[in-house]
Amino acid sequence: MTYTTEPGSFIKDLDKVAKVRHDFARAFAKMSDTLKEAESEAEAASGGLGLARDIEDIDLARKNLQHGVFRLLILGDMKRGKSTFLNALIGENLLPSDVNPCTAVLTVLRYGPQKKVTVYFKEGKLPEQMDFPTFKQQYTIEPGEANKLEEEKKIAFPNVNYAVVEYPLPLLEKGIEIVDSPGLNDTEARNELSLSYINNCHAILFVFRADQPVTMTERRYLENYIKGRGLTVFFLINAWDEIRKALIDPDDTQELQEAEGKLRQVFRTHLAEYCQVDGYDIYDERVFEIFSLKALRRRVKNVDESLEGTGFTEFMGALNTFLTKERAVAQLRQAKILARQTYNHVNEAIDRRIPLLEQDVEELKRRISSVEPEFKKLTEIRDRFKDDIISTRDRKARAIADSFRAYILNLGNTFESDFLRYQPDIGFLDSLSKGKREEFNAAFKQAFEQYINDKISGWELTAEREMQDAFAQLSQSASQYGSAYTKVANAISEKLIGQKVFASQNIGSEESSPAWASWAMGFFSLALGNVAGIGLAAAGFDWKNILVNSLAVIGIWSFLSIFSISLITGPVGLLILGLGVGAWQADQARKELIKATKKEFVKYLPEIAQSQWEPIHQAVKDCFDAYEREVTKRINDDINSRQAELDNLLQQKLSREINRDKELKRLKNVDAEILSEYRNLESVYEDLLSYQS
Incomplete structure (x- = not known):
């Protein structure tokens, strides 16, 4: 399906989403204020309900909703017209x-x-x-x-x-943030800086030029840094009007159609595999032919002028659909889940509290004592899940570190064939002359750096898949442990109030796991602030960033510091000096250069493989340890809040007479206020869906 959107409509949709986010944030703020006030007043009444974690999570969600943006990363080689495209997008020659x-x-x-x-x-x-x-x-x-x-x-x-x-600027004011990266054919150090933003952006806009279709550098980046990473990428073929200018007869319609058809086939050949989602071909929703300069000229003259015929209406329609209809709705749905679970927790705590208000101190002590075995079961569930996480951690850390060692040791076996596409562009005959040798040395060094970077990236992708599978399994475990935990928690309530639990207003069956299990399964994108990721990254736990930061130790500079010979002026360079300058000799020299480089390279591979095993092993452990700490903390918070809920009531009964009627009214008011805010939030969410349909 193809959508078209003018800039004004795009901004209007962004404004609608921003207002909905604001309404959600306001509802969360009211819920937080209500719960804080309720817990404060409870100190002079029947005691707090142990809602500290709920308050913390919705406060964090509120802050992230208030400051939420759609972050776009612009990638592409230098001289692709990225700045012209950006100026046309934002509507000003900035x-x-x-x-x-x-x-x-x-x-x-x-x-x-x-x-x-x-x-x-x-x-x-x-x-x-x-x-x-x-x-x-x-x-x-x-x-x-x-x-x-x-x-x-x-x-x-x-x-x-x-x-x-x-x-x-209007587009920025409505929640768009743009990360404009250096050119991809820049140095490896700069490329790493650009690529470090990839996982923290909602969408990537990869800019090509029609008159330079998919260069080797672009293919390299697509293969090594985009492919297989689950990223949302829009491919923009800029300067499409340059095709006509290159024709012998620019007015020959048939010649233009043939030229455009051939070019479209070139781009489809290279980009089709990046436009497959769950078995569906979405090429037409991800690849766009655009006229940036033409669009910019129109918008500079009149920001509201139609961009029809520039490719921007089609591109902005697809981007609008992705950001405001898919991504925003998914984020707000998760916020709604968080709000609903907060209400359900409050409602259950109040439904337990009300019957217990009638009990005298001795009966309350007896009932609290009777649920000690169940509380022990909750801690056992926590410990079993913790053991599962640690077991997975140890198994995966060793397996991934071993895979790196094997991968590095195998580089020598494929070096000669793999390195062919990295060889310097400079003519090899030129490199044999003294004046060109320094230039060739620099080019060869860069080629080697690119080769190492790409090889490390290839292994990192394999490691990421291993980690993704591991956390998917832990997510399933969290669901199972969460179900068992809920049964025990219900048993506690039944023992305390003397009847089966039927929460009076408990709402929603979409996700009935305890809050800690929902976090561990990746339901909450707003709980800890990461709104760009999916799955566990969306739950505020971004193992990819932990892994990438930790694995920086195995980057190219570690290789070059260990593999410290000069690629040209050392033993390899001595080889070149003894060769002639004929074409045949040059070809042989090139082959000998690669062989000599390989010979020196493989000497250091065992040292690299061994020295980096432990850092990688620790990097993987760090990911699971961070996950385990947060899961354990959240389970402990839940257990402690349940125990505190009872202890607070008991302490209040020991210290003063509780006015049951007054307390009953207060608790019911708290329940009603939180439910009202959730209903308002739900209504706002449904209005957004209606607006978009």
């Missing part, structure tokens, strides 16, 4: 086309009431604020200088981490 390629400063573009830039530095230097003209003046270099730095593989601003540009 980023001159020569700024980002020349500075190579990763830029986060977000809303701010005033135009300003904050530059963040490395090595502890404090951030620096400046106006936009100053930023362009200080961090823009001439294209010629940029090319020279690129040839020398140097970074223009090595002390800069990234920059944040704040601008009062």
